[in-house]
Amino acid sequence: MPRLKYPEMRMELLGYLRKLKDLKYQMKAWVNQDFPADVQYDHLDLAIHFIFDDTDLGSDARMAIGEILLDGQEASLMGQLVDAINAVFEAYGTDMPESFYMQVGEWTRVEACAERAFDCLEGSNAAGCPEPLD
Secondary structure, three states: OOOOOOHHHHHHHHHHHHHHOOHHHHHHHHHOOOOOOOOOOOOHHHHHHHHHHHOOHHHHHHHHEOOOEOOHHHHHHHHHHHHHHHHHHHHHOOOOOHHHHOOOOOHHHHHHHHHHHHHHHHOOHHHOOOOOOO
């Protein structure tokens, strides 16, 4: 894999993408607060703040190329995820409980975009990446 400025942040991003693509995890951990043994606390806000506040992903994912993203394909997929999240928040606001967001039809697009981005960043060719990552 090419050298990234912040490889640890890429690993953190992969963790958030894994959760954003998994409705069962979201319902169990984020809604019911039934966390896996190795997790003391988790919340949708953590993923949202990472994407929109802690990184450039929420404003222009291309700015993260070389830092936590490898290329334009990854940036494009992250941009699609950001658009999907923004569509949910524009439609329903940002103050609803997690359980509400997970029940609206638009949330399925968030999950699908997160899955495509996760597959690409993780190295799965099925996501449409030009080739698997090393």
